[in-house]
């Protein structure tokens with residue numbers, strides 16, 4: 001009985017997906033509660049996942065010429081006020097510092113909800129000539145948004161993220177960078193996190209406060225809800241005009257810069273949990289997993305078992321491998337390894353040793369393979385690579401099976417009444433229809449995908465000529 005305890009304690013996802021998520025986060029020891037309301041403690045197992053994601057993204061950013069910087073965590077109110085749409089967009093969720101060292105502040109400071117204004121302030125001082133461009137900077141930091149309802153990784157008052165901010169000489173260059181970073185996110189999500197995404201553009205209603213255009217990558221979770229997984233914004237020269245960021249071009253004429261920003265957050269961990277997890281807990285893609293292989297000895301007190309297990313660990317040192325030689329029972333160790341989403345388990349006991357092999361078990365599909373010791377290293381590499389591929393493919397198939405099309409409003413309403421998922425439908429481009437859809441069905445436009453399809457000629461809502469195909473859905 002004791003062996004099963006860890007697993008028994010989680011709610012099944014079919015019964016209550018939200019509770020399942022909370023259970024996995026807690027049982028896999030990813031986060032913990034804290035006395036700081038609305039915030040989370042990211043525990044070692046959770047932070048190790050973040051480090052894997054961060055390191056891979058950082059590498060991919062740098063391959064495109066990005067440099068890391070660090071800016072203050074405070075923004076003076078006077079600075080925040082400079083771009084009107086931006087301040088209006090963030091005002092409801094800003095936290096303020098009004099006192100410092102027991103003295104009231106004359107210009108109160110907000111704790112950064114995002115750092116566009118600070119980067120503008122910085123670029124205003126550093127960009128003078130066309131020779132100073134482009135500026136391609138990124139910051140890894142935390143930001144604060146005073147959310148009312150919070151959930152680990154998905155919504156919390158303080159969260160970790162990266163925010164890239166760039167300044168360019170031309171509008172074309174800024175647009176190219178915006179799209180380039182969206183592609184970096186999409187490739188990273190698919191290749192590294194095994195999460196298939198829809199790439200597209202946000203509608204005017206859903207775009208970032210102060211942006212000219214917002215691009216997004218949208219993923220579908222196990223329960224059919226969408227998760228915006230990364231965004232890339234083209235600011236045009238709006239911020240540059242508000243902040244006076246100018247440079248002299250080759251003709252000695254004064255010009256405004258064109259800017260972009262782009263970011264992903266610890267929400268990515270939530271996406272990995274909700275795309276890949278199952279009723280035994282977390283399932284981590286091999287590339288993401290901080291520990292890829294757990295070696296679990298069977299009858300470890302018998303002569304030679306622990307020594308063999310340690311030998312296998314050395315043999316697999318090219319991978320992220322651990323040996324569980326604690327005095328817990330093997331059954332307990334299995335359920336812990338499953339709960340934590342470790343991709344492979346290697347079982348080795350006296351009978352295996354006699355036969356010159358061990359048993360390799362895949363976390364994602366439970367498949368067991370007997371592998372001779374001599375072939376272990378090669379075979380493990382193959383199985384991990386196959387598992388990474390299969391996880392992406394499985395997630396893609398599930399997403400596609402939860403993606404529907406609607407030609408008219410009746411169909412549209414019918415689908416959302418019965419199902420949760422993406423619905424592809426045509427739209428006229430009017431804000432009124434978008435508002436009505438949100439009010440009637442509590443769904444939002446997720447994006448206007450790059451890969452447009454023509455489902456019909458008319459808007460699903462008003463019947464006027466359609467301009468775009470849009471993905472609609474319920475979102476986290």
Ligand SMILES: [Zn+2]
Pocket residue numbers: 427428429430433459460461462463464
């Ligand atoms: Zn319409």
